[in-house]
Amino acid sequence: MALTVQSSAAEHDYRHLVQDDRIHGSLYTDPAVFADEMQRIFTDGWVFVGHQSEIPEIGDWVSRRLGTEPVLMVRNRDGAISVVANRCAHRGTTLCPQNDGNNRNFRCAYHGWTYDLDGTLLGVPGPKGFHKDTADLGLDRPGQVDDYRGFVFANRSGTAGPLSDHLGAGGTDLIDRTSDMSPSGSVRLSAGWIGQRIDSNWKMWPESDHDGYHLNFTHASMARAVPDTYYDEIVMTGEEASESATRAYDGGHLELDFRRSYTAELAWLGTTREKVADYCEALEGSYGAEKAKTIMWDGPPHALVFPNLFLAEMNIARIEPISPGVTVHHHTPLLVEGTDESVNRRLVLQSEAAMGPASFFLTDDAVIAERMHRAFEGAAAGDDGWVDLSRGIEREHIEDGQRWSDITDETTNRGFWHHYRDVMACVVGSRPNSHA
Amino acid sequence: MATVDEPTRRDIEAFVYLEARLADESRYDEWEALVTDDMHYWVPFGPGDYEPGTRVSYINDNRARLGTRIRQLATGVHHAQDPPSSMRRVVSNIEILSAEGDEFEIGSNFVLYEHAVQATGHLRLWAGRATHRLRRTPDGLRMAAKKVELVNSTSPLPNLPFII
Ligand code: FES
Numbered sequence: 248m249a250l251t252v253q254s255s256a257a258e259h260d261y262r263h264l265v266q267d268d269r270i271h272g273s274l275y276t277d278p279a280v281f282a283d284e285m286q287r288i289f290t291d292g293w294v295f296v297g298h299q300s301e302i303p304e305i306g307d308w309v310s311r312r313l314g315t316e317p318v319l320m321v322r323n324r325d326g327a328i329s330v331v332a333n334r335c336a337h338r339g340t341t342l343c344p345q346n347d348g349n350n351r352n353f354r355c356a357y358h359g360w361t362y363d364l365d366g367t368l369l370g371v372p373g374p375k376g377f378h379k380d381t382a383d384l385g386l387d388r389p390g391q392v393d394d395y396r397g398f399v400f401a402n403r404s405g406t407a408g409p410l411s412d413h414l415g416a417g418g419t420d421l422i423d424r425t426s427d428m429s430p431s432g433s434v435r436l437s438a439g440w441i442g443q444r445i446d447s448n449w450k451m452w453p454e455s456d457h458d459g460y461h462l463n464f465t466h467a468s469m470a471r472a473v474p475d476t477y478y479d480e481i482v483m484t485g486e487e488a489s490e491s492a493t494r495a496y497d498g499g500h501l502e503l504d505f506r507r508s509y510t511a512e513l514a515w516l517g518t519t520r521e522k523v524a525d526y527c528e529a530l531e532g533s534y535g536a537e538k539a540k541t542i543m544w545d546g547p548p549h550a551l552v553f554p555n556l557f558l559a560e561m562n563i564a565r566i567e568p569i570s571p572g573v574t575v576h577h578h579t580p581l582l583v584e585g586t587d588e589s590v591n592r593r594l595v596l597q598s599e600a601a602m603g604p605a606s607f608f609l610t611d612d613a614v615i616a617e618r619m620h621r622a623f624e625g626a627a628a629g630d631d632g633w634v635d636l637s638r639g640i641e642r643e644h645i646e647d648g649q650r651w652s653d654i655t656d657e658t659t660n661r662g663f664w665h666h667y668r669d670v671m672a673c674v675v676g677s678r679p680n681s682h683a
Numbered sequence: 684m685a686t687v688d689e690p691t692r693r694d695i696e697a698f699v700y701l702e703a704r705l706a707d708e709s710r711y712d713e714w715e716a717l718v719t720d721d722m723h724y725w726v727p728f729g730p731g732d733y734e735p736g737t738r739v740s741y742i743n744d745n746r747a748r749l750g751t752r753i754r755q756l757a758t759g760v761h762h763a764q765d766p767p768s769s770m771r772r773v774v775s776n777i778e779i780l781s782a783e784g785d786e787f788e789i790g791s792n793f794v795l796y797e798h799a800v801q802a803t804g805h806l807r808l809w810a811g812r813a814t815h816r817l818r819r820t821p822d823g824l825r826m827a828a829k830k831v832e833l834v835n836s837t838s839p840l841p842n843l844p845f846i847i
């Protein structure tokens with residue numbers, strides 16, 4: 248393993264491919280880059296898996312991937328959450344081919360090995376044939392699993408340091424602001440996930456989801472079909488007029504910050520207080536009038552927790568790399584607890600409009616990403632095919648330790664790529680040679 | 684299963700075929716003229732046996748949202764359908780599931796080939812079951828609901844920006 252990584256590190260000079268104001272297009276399409284990413288980002292680093300509210304009952308599980316590693320996130324008998332490989336420890340059969348379910352234990356269909364919910368091997372048919380201790384043959388497990396406010400993350404290598412370091416102040420604040428949208432302080436992801444399959448590289452999604460520059464063009468059809476969408480007042484105004492901002496935090500976390508441009512409370516929900524009175528009262532009851540007012544005005548963040556968690560306002564999305572040229576963008580509405588269910592109905596409707604393969608927004612983003620991917624297919628380092636990321640580089644500034652700029656500036660793209668460069672060139676992270 | 688007289692059955696079949704052809708040919712205005720004011724257009728996740736809105740669907744359009752969808756398609760700058768996909772569907776196994784007063788519930792199966800010309804040029808295959816609720820009006824049959832249950836709706840789907 249170490250040899251493979253070193254030899255590919257020698258082939259790819261990520262400090263050259265990711266420059267301060269441009270990146271090379273082969274980073275989207277080169278299979279060797281993808282292999283490096285699966286190791287350095289998705290194995291050696293922390294990856295978002297799911298939310299504890301998805302598996303409320305003992306034996307509930309959902310199927311996920313850590314990079315390309317298939318895993319199950321499971322509610323154990325003791326109420327804790329485990330993440331285990333969705334791959335039998337005998338000869339590797341997928342244990343659970345479905346998206347989700349509830350099991351008392353996991354029995355492999357091939358030869359009947361049976362595992363407890365936490366991955367411990369409970370029994371094998373014909374045990375006398377095994378001369379080694381089958382107790383050692385449980386399901387593979389990531390080295391570290393941890394959660395913050397119910398958001399479960401895993402680090403396969405176990406060498407990435409604590410989750411709190413990965414999140415940092417920025418990621419922690421983003422998850423806090425998301426969770427605080429629920430009067431109970433804990434969101435509920437129980438409305439199901441929709442997956443959108445896109446024939447583009449996964450990195451175009453952190454970029455597209457946090458690009459404040461494209462809305463006038465990519466989403467022009469929505470501006471014409473629904474002239475009064477709330478995107479209007481925040482972005483479709485002139486370059487100088489918009490109060491919104493892009494922000495890049497340490498650790499590759501990003502935000503399109505719309506808070507300063509909302510001109511009414513609940514603008515992010517496209518409604519008024521009377522329509523969701525129960526929800527507003529529940530927020531006041533939980534947080535007090537002042538904080539509730541902030542929540543109602545500011546709304547949820549629109550942000551990336553590096554590398555794969557998109558806090559998509561009142562949706563949660565997961566960016567799942569399948570291969571260099573295929574990505575699945577999964578989303579589920581962010582439901583709230585501690586109030587009347589009618590607000591959740593509204594959130595489901597809002598989610599159906601905004602995200603997914605038949606939505607009004609992500610369909611256009613998908614086609615743009617697929618066109619972009621096509622333009623770099625076959626690109627090799629040393630070719631033409633640089634991607635310019637310079638917009639706003641001269642006018643961004645540091646505030647509270649974060650990099651800020653105008654909503655249309657590529658501060659988010661640069662924040663993503665510069666962190667990516669540090670991870671891929673092993674400047675940060677847990678790899679043994681990274682601290683040498 | 685319901686029995687209706689022959690002319691009614693022919694009208695119903697003709698309507699289902701017309702609706703399919705207008706959708707195939709992206710003739711949005713003519714397609715929209717087929718729907719009633721209380722139209723519901725639904726593409727559920729998994730079997731459509733749940734109350735829409737209680738869990739997330741691919742499409743769950745009331746008449747107003749369907750209007751937005753069609754207006755977006757008609758802007759000419761909806762990149763996901765610019766240019767429109769080239770499509771042909773085969774509709775078969777038409778059955779009249781119920782007939783009550785002026786309303787009929789129709790089941791049918793379809794296979795749709797889509798040439799996704801916008802970016803990849805892939806030939807995409809869509810298959811599923813459509814359930815139409817048709818209503819007899821002074822202007823002829825109109826569609827009050829269409830539910831499309833895709834056979835692979837529990838797996839990630841590519842772009843579905845056209846009328847299915
Ligand atoms: S592969 Fe699972 S029991 Fe043999």
Ligand SMILES: [Fe+2]
Nearest residue numbers: 455465608612
């Ligand atoms: Fe977009």
